[in-house]
Amino acid sequence: MTLLTPTSRRSVKDLVGEIAGAYITDLQQGYLKDRSWAVAALARLRRGAGxxxxxxxxxxxxxxxxxxxxQQALSETESVRAEAALFLAITLYALHQQSRPQQGMHRTGEELGAAVRKLMLRKSAPGGGIDEPIRRRFVRVGAASTREMLAIRLREVVSLLHGESIPLDYARLARQLYQAQLPGGMSQVRQSWGRSFHAYRPSDNEDERRDGGSHTADVPTDEADLPEIVTAP
Incomplete structure (x- = not known):
């Protein structure tokens, strides 16, 4: 297992992201090498997704x-938020990786908004635009007002990404899940998701005849439009 070296106190958000990235990388490497411990761990962890x-x-x-x-001492409030963010990221990854023995579903740099846009591109009919059912699911994630609701709605989106083998950066998602629980943090997370959604452009190997990445959807990212995550433990 990859171990992190203790250092001076870091932001808890960064700590959560580092731990999630290291832990998931270990699991992913083991799974792709068909190590029995990793296969069994992911099968169990999937039960916690959502x-x-x-x-x-x-x-x-x-x-x-x-x-x-x-790594470092955490306050009670930091502990609740950090445990929730880490658990959500790791169990959602376990769901995402299911039955994908040739491809890792954790990939650095893959933002949730861009992944959803890629999914919509693949699902839309030739000449079509935004896939409205998927767009609504994405908006529902941003509109989640409690940790419980966010967990359930992310599970729905990750299940769709799994179906098309579209990876996510789970270290980044873990950081965002922690930030979303801070006062005013969810609005920043929504902005990041919305920005990557609108900025996504298909690579040369994507089916550019579909929506070509040029159409923009009305995905609310302003803090006045959507509620904050309830942060009380």
Whole structure:
């Protein structure tokens, strides 16, 4: 397993992202090499996708949570937020990686908004534009007002990305899931998701005859449009 070296105190958001990235990289490498421990771990972790750690006690000790406390002391509020963000990222990755033995579904730099736009491009009919059902699911993620709601709605989107083998950067998602729980943080996360959604352009190997990445959807990203995540533990 990859271990992080203790350093001076970092932001908890960055700590969560580093731990998620290291832990998921270990799992992914093991899974792609068909290591039995990784295959079994991902099968169990998938049961927690779309849930919070307190709701799945059978997964305690399996989602890397102990690494949070090996790095630095956390307050009670920081602990609740960090555990939720880390657990969500790792279990959603486990769902995303299911039955994909040749391709890692964790990939650095793949933002959620861009991944959804890529999904819509693949799903739209030739000459079509925005896939409205997928767009609505994306908007619903941004409109989530509690941790529980965000977890459920992200699971729906990750299931769709899994169907098309479109990867995500789960270290970045973990950081965003922590930030979303801070006062005013969800508006920043929505802006990042919306920006990457609108800025996405298909690569040369994408089917450019579909919407070509030029059409923009009305995805609300302004903090006045959507509620904040409820941050009380």
């Amino acid at each position: 849930k919070l750690p307190q709701d799945v006690p059978e997964l305690w000790g399996m989602a890397g949570t102990e690494r949070l406390y090996a």
